[in-house]
Amino acid sequence: MTAAEKTKPVFDFPVLNGKRLLLVIAGGIAAYKSLVLIRRLREQGATVRVILTEGGAQFVTPLAVAALSEDRVYQDLFALTTESEMGHIQLSRAADLVVVAPATADLLAKMAAGLADDLASTALLATDKPVLVAPAMNGQMWAHPATESNMCVLAGRGVRRVGPNTGELACGETGAGRMAEPEEILAAIAAYFDTLTLGSGPLPLSGRRALVTSGPTVEPIDPVRYITNRSSGRQGHAIARALARLGAQTTLVSGPTNEPDPPGVQVIRIETAMQMLAACQGSLPVEIAICAAAVADWRVKGVAGHKLKKDKGELPLLELVENPDILAEISRPGKNRPALVVGFAAETQCVIEHATAKLARKGCDWIVANNVGAGTGTFGGARNTVHILRAQPSGGAIVEDWPELSKVSVGERLAVAVADHFASGATGR
Ligand code: C5P
Numbered sequence: 001m002t003a004a005e006k007t008k009p010v011f012d013f014p015v016l017n018g019k020r021l022l023l024v025i026a027g028g029i030a031a032y033k034s035l036v037l038i039r040r041l042r043e044q045g046a047t048v049r050v051i052l053t054e055g056g057a058q059f060v061t062p063l064a065v066a067a068l069s070e071d072r073v074y075q076d077l078f079a080l081t082t083e084s085e086m087g088h089i090q091l092s093r094a095a096d097l098v099v100v101a102p103a104t105a106d107l108l109a110k111m112a113a114g115l116a117d118d119l120a121s122t123a124l125l126a127t128d129k130p131v132l133v134a135p136a137m138n139g140q141m142w143a144h145p146a147t148e149s150n151m152c153v154l155a156g157r158g159v160r161r162v163g164p165n166t167g168e169l170a171c172g173e174t175g176a177g178r179m180a181e182p183e184e185i186l187a188a189i190a191a192y193f194d195t196l197t198l199g200s201g202p203l204p205l206s207g208r209r210a211l212v213t214s215g216p217t218v219e220p221i222d223p224v225r226y227i228t229n230r231s232s233g234r235q236g237h238a239i240a241r242a243l244a245r246l247g248a249q250t251t252l253v254s255g256p257t258n259e260p261d262p263p264g265v266q267v268i269r270i271e272t273a274m275q276m277l278a279a280c281q282g283s284l285p286v287e288i289a290i291c292a293a294a295v296a297d298w299r300v301k302g303v304a305g306h307k308l309k310k311d312k313g314e315l316p317l318l319e320l321v322e323n324p325d326i327l328a329e330i331s332r333p334g335k336n337r338p339a340l341v342v343g344f345a346a347e348t349q350c351v352i353e354h355a356t357a358k359l360a361r362k363g364c365d366w367i368v369a370n371n372v373g374a375g376t377g378t379f380g381g382a383r384n385t386v387h388i389l390r391a392q393p394s395g396g397a398i399v400e401d402w403p404e405l406s407k408v409s410v411g412e413r414l415a416v417a418v419a420d421h422f423a424s425g426a427t428g429r
Contacts, residue, residue, distance in 0.1 A: 012408050013190035015197060017045035021189070022095035022129075024120045025065070027055015028102035029170040030136035030179035035060055037101060037182040038068040044186070049095065050074065053120045055104065077119040092123035097192060100124070102136030102179045105147050111159070112150035132160040132192060134185050139175025162188035187263045194245055203247025204419035209286040210248040211338070212240040213293035213326060215255035218271040221318060222304035229294050233257030235344075235384060236292035238411030240265045246415050248288065253279040255293060273299060273323035280326055288418055289338040291327040291364075294346070299323050331363035340421060342366040342414075348373040355389050356397050366390050367397075368414065384410050388417065 021041055025034045041048050048069045052062055062073040074091060092098070100107065100120075107120065111133075116122040124131065133154070141147055142164060155161065163180030180188070214236020219227045233254055240252040241262035250265045253276055261267045268279045273295045280289075298320035308316050327343040341364040345355040348371065355369035367389040372378045376385075385404040389397040402413065 012406070013044050013186065014406075014409065014412075015190050015193045016041065016186075019046045019097070019189075019193060020095045021046055021048045022051065022092065022098045022123070022127075023048050023069075024051045024053070024098065024100040024103075024107075024124065025056040025060065026053045026100065026102055026104045026107045026120060027058055028104050028136045028179070029059060030102040030134075031056050031059035033179055033182050034101050035064055035068055037099075037185055038065065040182050040186045041189070042068070042070070044190075047071070049091070051091070051120050051123055053107070053118060055106075074119060077122055088119055088122050089126045092127035093129060095127075095129055097189060098124065098127050098129050098131045099134070099185070099189060100131065101134035101185055103133035105135075105137045105141045105144075105150075108133065108135060108147065108150050108154065112153040130158065130160065130192065132162060132185075132188060134162050134180050134188075135164045135177070136179030137164070137177045138169060138171050139173055139177045142175070142177040160188070160192060181260075183260045184263075187260075191245075191263060198245075203245075204423065205243060205288075205415070206247030208248045208288060208422065210240075210243045210250045210288040210290070210418075211280060211283045211286040211330075212236055212243065212250060212252045212289075213254070213276060213280065213291045213295075214240065214252055215257040215259075216294050217255045217273045217276055217296045217323075219273065219296045219299040219323075220271075220303045221300050222306065222308045224307050227296060227298070227300065228255075229296065231255070231257075231294035233259045234382065235407045235410065236290075237262055238408045239290050239292055239414055240411075242408075242411035242415035243288065243290075243418070245412075246419050248415075251283045251286070253283065253293070272296075273326070277324050277326050277329060280330060284330075284336040285338070287339045287422075288342075289330045289340070290342040290414070290418075291330065292344050292368075293326070295326055296323055325362070327364055328362045331365075333363075340365050340418060342368060342418075345369040346372040346378070352387060352389070352399055355387070359389055359391050359397055360395070364391070368410075382406055386410055388414075 025031050038048050050065050050069050051074045065073045110121045111124050116125045162185050165178040166176045167178045169177050215233030216229045216231040237259040240250050244250040244264040252265050253268045270276045270279050301319040301321045331341045343362050343364040345358045345367050347354045351369050351371050355367045359367045368386050370386045384407050386402050388400040
């Protein structure tokens, strides 16, 4: 990999690349999160033009918005220069999607009533583009029948919504009204563009159930110490997201990671390999199982109920026992055996040879093999170069080499390969 390639942006949501967003930032404390949203959108290759309301400018400065969006900030309905350079009508229409974040109770009420007394409300009335709102307000205001009825009116007009979440609110109360996190808004924006790309017909994996394992497992030594590994969960989470995006009813069983929950996926959080096995077995039957987790090979026999003391003058002896092989368990023939079971093989040498042996040993249908040797940056990194091995009835495997891709793109390509597999009428072994 050249230095230039190493620094090339990784598109977590390739669908956002080149999209034009008009972001309306209204007056709520959550406006600070919109600065992060602008940054995330820019990282994905989208352009962001911002309308900042008078209230919004009380919470974030036009300078910060301009610096992050790398554009001027639109604030005034009657600004002569704005109107001569770009009228509010044009501003409202020169975008692929209008996002209102934070969407205050006041602005939602104006939208529902069709008021147009400032640049934001005027642009929202004048736009012919779809609108996504991320409401943010006090819990009582969100629960008020007036807001409820305004949201109903807006939903009836096709306005999309993300959040609000339940949690601690800026006013000190707890309840529903917290603006969705920037990553959730980003996912909702991507999901909107996805529906355009994928069309409105049935999705290729709709009606199918999928199970994905992801992340590391954590094996306790005593109440405070544990054994784990460096898996980030990025690849597994990307696969779960991609399967759900193609319509599969997806369950993700994951060890602790910093990855956000993939939209539309049921996430079961576990820590140990034994818990992962139980959660997987509890999620069967499924048609598709993809084991991307880095399951710890061993766990400590007889976990201490108390913190092991080091002042006894002797080193503790940790006796290890082997963990169950979840992939092999899922692949075992039987009535619950998924039609397609995919495993991963992280190798540091003789990748194809070792992966072919693993395919036979585990009894799965496909193996996604990658080189995780020092210097590849795969473990914990954002990119991956993989080879897909498909078991052949006659033994051996057909190998397909994929180019270096972001882990998100590997997930998307794998989901498409799974969909193609089912579309071709194949049912696994
Ligand atoms: O044997 P190895 O750890 O190299 O196998 C990797 C594959 O097996 C991955 O798909 C991983 O998720 C799965 N695996 C498992 N349970 C284990 C060990 C590995 O599901 N205990």
